[in-house]
Amino acid sequence: MTDAHVHVFWPEVVGYREGFARRDAWFSLLYDDPRATLAGSGDLLASMERAGIARSVLCGFPWRDPGLCAEHNAFMSGVAATSGGRLAWLASVSPGDPGAAAMAADAFAAGAVGIGELNADAQGFDLRSINDLAGTVEACVAHDRPLMFHVSEPLGHVYPGKGTSTPDRFLAFLLAFPAARVVAAHWGGGLPFYELMPEVAAAAGRVTYDSAASTYLYRSDVFRRVIDLVGADRVMFATDFPVLRQDRFLRRVTGLPLDDAERWAVLSSTAGRVYGLVAEGGGPPGSGGLS
Numbered sequence: 001m002t003d004a005h006v007h008v009f010w011p012e013v014v015g016y017r018e019g020f021a022r023r024d025a026w027f028s029l030l031y032d033d034p035r036a037t038l039a040g041s042g043d044l045l046a047s048m049e050r051a052g053i054a055r056s057v058l059c060g061f062p063w064r065d066p067g068l069c070a071e072h073n074a075f076m077s078g079v080a081a082t083s084g085g086r087l088a089w090l091a092s093v094s095p096g097d098p099g100a101a102a103m104a105a106d107a108f109a110a111g112a113v114g115i116g117e118l119n120a121d122a123q124g125f126d127l128r129s130i131n132d133l134a135g136t137v138e139a140c141v142a143h144d145r146p147l148m149f150h151v152s153e154p155l156g157h158v159y160p161g162k163g164t165s166t167p168d169r170f171l172a173f174l175l176a177f178p179a180a181r182v183v184a185a186h187w188g189g190g191l192p193f194y195e196l197m198p199e200v201a202a203a204a205g206r207v208t209y210d211s212a213a214s215t216y217l218y219r220s221d222v223f224r225r226v227i228d229l230v231g232a233d234r235v236m237f238a239t240d241f242p243v244l245r246q247d248r249f250l251r252r253v254t255g256l257p258l259d260d261a262e263r264w265a266v267l268s269s270t271a272g273r274v275y276g277l278v279a280e281g282g283g284p285p286g287s288g289g290l291s
Contacts, residue, residue, distance in 0.1 A: 002271040003056040003246055005117075005148075005185060005212040005238030006044055010075035014038045024063055026122035030161050039242040041079040041087070048086065051247035055085070057238075057275060059148065060092025062119035066103065069094055073103075077110045088277055090116040090148055093136055095125045101135035108143045113275040115140055116148025117185060121163035128172040137177045146274055148183035148210075149173075153190050159216065167191040174203045183274060185212045185238070192226045192234075208274050212240035215249065223256050223266065232258070232265035236274065 013020050017038060021028035031038060039047075048056060058076045063069045069092040076089035091107030093100050093115050104115055115136060118125075125132035127149075140147050154166040167189045174182065184191060188209050195201040209226060227235055239249050250267075258266065272279055 001053050001055075001250065001267045002237065002277070003048070003053050003239050003241065004183075004236040004271040004275070005059055005210050006056045006241040007059055007061065007243075008039050008041050008044050008076075008079070009061070010071065011040060014040050020068075024065065024068065026062060026064070026119065026161070037242040041083075044241060045083070045086065047241060047246045051245075051250050053246055053250065055271075055277065056087055056241070057113070057271065058087055058089040059117045060090055060115075062094075062117055062122035062150065063092055064094055064096075064123050066094050066097040066099060068092075069097075069103065073107050073110070073112070077107075077112070080111060085278060088113045088275060090114045093118070094123050095133050095136045096123060098135075101139040104136055104139035104145075105143065108139075108145055112145070113277065114146040114148060114183070116146075116183065117150050118147060119150040119163065120165045120169070122150075127165060127169040128176075130176050133173065133177070137180050140181070141177075141179045144181070146181040146183050146208075148185060151184045151186060151189040151191065153186075153217065156217075165189065167194055171200065171203055174207065180206070181274070182207050183210060183236075184208070185210050185240075186217060187211060187214065187222060187226065192229050195229055208234050208236060208270060210236045210238035211253075212238040213243050214238075215244060215252070220252055220256060223253065223258065227258070227262055227266070232262040233270055233273075235266050236271045237267045 017031050021032045044056060060072050072092045080087040080089045089112055091112035093104050120127050151165050151170050152162045184207050191204060192209055195204055237253055239246050
């Protein structure tokens, strides 16, 4: 089983959040409160052991400062390399930095399986602007790696970090960059429901949705509803750890009315395909495992 969206930080961040809150406004918004949990790699591996999760995908924080992006990438590359295949990682890149494309290419050479979590509000770019994102997207297309974006709901309750990356803005990005492979976090801010519109379905066909922070946003039947709309091969189990406890959320998802093939896709094979991960053993009954 794979958790396709988790966040961990290097020891200096966990131990001295105040200093990093002064360096990055979005980090301050989310973590200035000492009650907000900051997790290290050891916390994640212990959580995975308790939950029975074989693999997690580390997501870079949307730092605006490329220096902080580089620090986070070095940390994630190091812990992934010593994890025995249990951890993969998405690189942190600030699209507004002139060196973003080069940083992405360097991260891919170091083992990153994609770029993300990109966040327009945190990093000061516009999803509707070709100029803001062209370099980063072109690097991902050239290396056949996906980009993962924070996407949020245009209505509903307000929460820290919600932001303004709503489906209409995200759709503008998809139309501008038809060659990009894309992951939309947090159920794409509800974008799969708009796929009932044929023109939206045509534009969003290469998008995969993850379930990060799901229990703070939707009822559990969101899995069944979205699978019925777009298929299980476009849905990934994701917790946004430590926002959600991996063991609790996994139990909730495994108890949903999904057939074996759907459950296997959501919990493992979709993430494996999207991020090019080495196949886990097993598979749905009769499948003969993953190839």
